[in-house]
Amino acid sequence: MDTTAILDQQNQPQHESSTYSLVKYLYAGHFLARWGARMWEFSVGLYMVSIWPDTLLFAAIYGAVESSSIALFGSIIGQWVDRLTYVKVLQIWLVTQNFSFIVAGGAVVALLTFTTLKSTDISTFIFLLILTNIAGAVGVLSTLAGTILIEREWVVVLSEGHPPGFLTQMNSVIRRIDLSCKLLAPVITGFIISFVSLKASAIALALWTTVTIWVEYWLFMSVYNRIPALGESSLKRISRNSPQDVEEITYASEESKSLLPPEENTTSVTKSRRRKAIEWVSNLPCIGAWKVYLQQEVVLPGVALALLYFTVLR
Known part of the structure; x- marks a missing residue:
């Protein structure tokens, strides 16, 4: 047997054991991030109802904005996550998510403390409500970026070179962590609200996000720095999404247009304005994503599930 093959067989168990230990860091960071998101998800409805108990309008507005x-x-x-490096996405995700929850928690504390704002200073009251809605929306979007990064990117890269069941096991553990946070975070938050106050739960949320952001960043960076495959995958993504090819295509098209006669060039530009406008609208990310979705086989089951949610919400 070749000496290199023997060395590879001896080093493989050590590599797998180190990967397993680093995966625990990933689980811990994912737990901390999801716990804060689930705390806010449960509490925000109660905050909005308590701010103006006579109506559910504010809770409905927040749900619509989110x-x-x-x-x-x-x-x-999703496109932004695909274009940036893993480290950059990680940094922006953690900063925006935790900072948005801190801002939203601070705004809620102000609204719960100064309960007379809605009658004495309506402009400040509306400003705090808008700030809470915007901060909550930013927090939800940053949570989506973190979900894509961890559950769709890192887990797949970490499972390379391992048995097929390793990816399934990681997905199941991450899913259980999320469901556990969804189950237990409302319980803990409910205890704080019941035995202390709503204001105390908002302060606890702000303090939690302030402290855990540093721990989350250390845990995730420990995984990234000690697993070279993540850095290699990040570089491949950046090279794949390099804008050099797009610039060359654009330059070639502009050069070919300049070679046309002036009359034909002007006529073609005039005729293509509407077409370009339509293409520009259809290429918007929010519309392009729906076009891709409508071409999938799961369209009808997805619509059925959405209608089921409407039925439940009624």
Whole structure:
């Protein structure tokens, strides 16, 4: 047997054991990130109802803003994640998610503390409500970016070179972590609200995100720095999305247009204005993503599931 093959067989168990230990860091960071998101997801409805107990309008507005932000900007977030390096996406994700929850928690604390704002200073009251909605929407979008990065990118890269069941196991553990946070975070938040106050739960959320952002970043960067495959995959993505080819194509098309006679050039430009406008609208990320979705085989089941959600919400 070749000496290199023997060395590879001896080093493989060590490589697998180090990967397994680093995957635990990934699980811990994912737990901290999802716990904060689930705390806010459960609490925001109670905050909005308590701000003006006589109506559910503010809670409905927040839900509409959050859902519409995902529908309009979700595809843009996906393209943005695909174009940037893993480290850059990680940094922007953690900073925007935690900072948005801190801002939203601070705005909610102000609204709950100064309960007379809606009658004495309506402009400040509306400003805090708008700030809460915008911060919540940014937090949801950043959470989506983190979900794409960890669950769609890192997990796949970490499973390369391992048995097929390793990817399934990682996906199941990450899913269980998310479901556990969705189950337990409302329980803990409910205890704080019941035995202390709503204001205390908002302060606890802001403090949680302030402290855990540093731990999350350290955990994720430990995984990234100690697994070379993540850095290699990040470089491949950047080289694949290099704009050099696009610039060359654009330059070639402009040069070919300049070779046309002036009359033909002017006529072609005039005729293509409407076409370009239509193409520009159809190529918008929020519209292009729906076009891709409508071409899939799961369109009808997805519509059926959406109608089921409408039925439940009624």
